[in-house]
Amino acid sequence: xxxxxxxxxxxxxxxxxxxxxxxxxxxxxxxxxxxxxxxxxxxxxxxxxxxxxxxxxxxxxxxxxxxxxxxxxxxxxxxxxxxxxxxxxxxxxxxxxxxxxxxxxxxxxxxxxxxxxxxxxxxxxxxxxx
Numbered sequence: 563x564x565x566x567x568x569x570x571x572x573x574x575x576x577x578x579x580x581x582x583x584x585x586x587x588x589x590x591x592x593x594x595x596x597x598x599x600x601x602x603x604x605x606x607x608x609x610x611x612x613x614x615x616x617x618x619x620x621x622x623x624x625x626x627x628x629x630x631x632x633x634x635x636x637x638x639x640x641x642x643x644x645x646x647x648x649x650x651x652x653x654x655x656x657x658x659x660x661x662x663x664x665x666x667x668x669x670x671x672x673x674x675x676x677x678x679x680x681x682x683x684x685x686x687x688x689x690x691x692x
Contacts, residue, residue: 565631565645569609572597572616578633580642581618581625591620616646622659626652 570578573589576597582588589606591597596619599610610616614629627646637645648656675683 565612565633565641567612568632568634569611570632570634571606572599572604572608572610573606574634575610575629575632575645576618578636578642579645580636580639581620581627581646591618596620623656624652625656 573582573585573592576582576588576591577585582591592604592606592608595603597604598617599608599614601615601617610629610632612629612631616625616627616629618625618627626649628649629645630647631645633641633645636642
């Protein structure tokens, strides 16, 4: 499907461009203020056009993208990548965050205490006699 210059609702576009997994999640993100169009918070019914600048916060990731095209329905991932262009500053910030996450220590899974450890903990709590 060829990208067009027709205006499309922001929630539909986020879903079609594969920035949101479902249209409901896209609408929820817009309602929650995690999406701004040209610096302004908007409602899910806001129409966007090519050239609009979006700031989208999904999870821990904040993207700044420029709309390059619109489509009326969801398209393949390859076609969706043509619908927007991420800004250089946004791309660098996202890569830096990814490096920071990789460098961060990984939490150890909690191991279940042994019977001996449980007895020691119970003694410390005063629940068990020595």
